[in-house]
Amino acid sequence: MIIVMKESESKQSALNVVEHVKELGLEPVLLEGTERNVIAVIGDERIMDEHVLNAMPGVEKVMPVLAPFKLASKNIRGQSTVQITDDIEVGGKRLAIMAGNCAVETIETSMATAQAVQAAGGNIQRGGAYKPRTSPYSFQGLGTEGLEILTEVKKQTGMPIITEILDPRHVESVAEHADIMQVGTRNMQNYELLRELGNIKKPVLLKRGMSATIEEFLMSAEYVLSSGNPNVILCERGIRTYETATRNTLDISAIPVLKEMTHLPVIVDPSHAAGKRDYVPALAKAAIAAGADGLLMDVHPEPPKSMVDPDQALTFDQFTELMEDIKKIAEAVGRTV
Ligand code: PEP
Numbered sequence: 616m617i618i619v620m621k622e623s624e625s626k627q628s629a630l631n632v633v634e635h636v637k638e639l640g641l642e643p644v645l646l647e648g649t650e651r652n653v654i655a656v657i658g659d660e661r662i663m664d665e666h667v668l669n670a671m672p673g674v675e676k677v678m679p680v681l682a683p684f685k686l687a688s689k690n691i692r693g694q695s696t697v698q699i700t701d702d703i704e705v706g707g708k709r710l711a712i713m714a715g716n717c718a719v720e721t722i723e724t725s726m727a728t729a730q731a732v733q734a735a736g737g738n739i740q741r742g743g744a745y746k747p748r749t750s751p752y753s754f755q756g757l758g759t760e761g762l763e764i765l766t767e768v769k770k771q772t773g774m775p776i777i778t779e780i781l782d783p784r785h786v787e788s789v790a791e792h793a794d795i796m797q798v799g800t801r802n803m804q805n806y807e808l809l810r811e812l813g814n815i816k817k818p819v820l821l822k823r824g825m826s827a828t829i830e831e832f833l834m835s836a837e838y839v840l841s842s843g844n845p846n847v848i849l850c851e852r853g854i855r856t857y858e859t860a861t862r863n864t865l866d867i868s869a870i871p872v873l874k875e876m877t878h879l880p881v882i883v884d885p886s887h888a889a890g891k892r893d894y895v896p897a898l899a900k901a902a903i904a905a906g907a908d909g910l911l912m913d914v915h916p917e918p919p920k921s922m923v924d925p926d927q928a929l930t931f932d933q934f935t936e937l938m939e940d941i942k943k944i945a946e947a948v949g950r951t952v
Pocket residue numbers: 717743747779798799800801822852884887
């Protein structure tokens with residue numbers, strides 16, 4: 616059940632409702648908005664008397680949420696924005712362009728990439744320090760050393776960091792460096808990890824499981840939200856189908872579907888969807904045209920030498936050219952870069 620407070624009503628009225636819900640033995644989640652506050656109630660809400668709630672000062676309406684993903688549901692609020700730094704948010708008018716090496720390799724590679732990405736209009740640096748590899752014999756990432764490289768690049772360029780978290784035991788150490796904690800496709804249903812990320816307030820970018828339905832995807836987001844972290848960004852990165860011409864099949868329809876079902880920002884990773892660099896620009900442009908709030912992409916100074924996923928990293932020139940096209944598409948759909 617959702618309790619919507621009147622516009623501009625004081626926070627105290629919302630806190631009174633929160634107290635009332637607690638007294639009933641249910642769990643209230645207060646979602647503070649810029650215009651109005653909303654309280655989501657978790658638990659068996661049949662014991663709540665709607666008339667009593669409706670009569671409480673400041674309450675505008677009480678609504679049932681039929682979707683199983685209560686806190687992610689669009690019923691709760693309009694589009695959310697997730698604040699990354701003072702001047703970068705995801706879900707607002709300006710697109711979030713996250714790009715960089717698939718795995719952090721050396722300070723030189725990360726620095727050169729971040730500078731090229733920034734010069735072309737990207738605003739968030741990407742790099743994996745812990746890599747989830749299909750083979751245990753493949754390069755697993757530099758770990759802490761990789762996080763330190765990203766932090767050094769952030770110091771010099773000012774670009775915030777998105778990096779993957781694989782293990783619930785690493786949440787604290789990764790959060791010390793990361794501005795956005797990325798949960799990869801293989802961990803979308805790692806519920807213990809999701810709960811741990813719910814206990815911190817750092818933005819979480821949750822990638823869609825490669826075989827997950829949209830509802831399963833939103834239920835995973837619900838784990839983070841219901842554990843207390845409202846800062847969730849969704850990422851469509853291609854799903855596994857019978858097609859082998861591309862690494863995965865980008866589910867472009869997930870963008871309008873998610874936009875209808877949830878208030879959470881939606882970004883797209885065309886690199887892991889395509890698996891081949893020459894297909895990435897077309898998918899990136901389609902994603903923005905379809906309403907995505909941003910992109911996550913692999914870029915490398917010398918893609919064939921990339922230690923992970925060399926086939927899908929864009930060259931600096933390809934990235935720069937793509938950004939020029941993205942600027943035009945962004946304008947056509949009322950966004951900026
Ligand atoms: C990645 O972004 O580096 C990655 C491993 O992606 P995914 O989880 O989508 O496979």
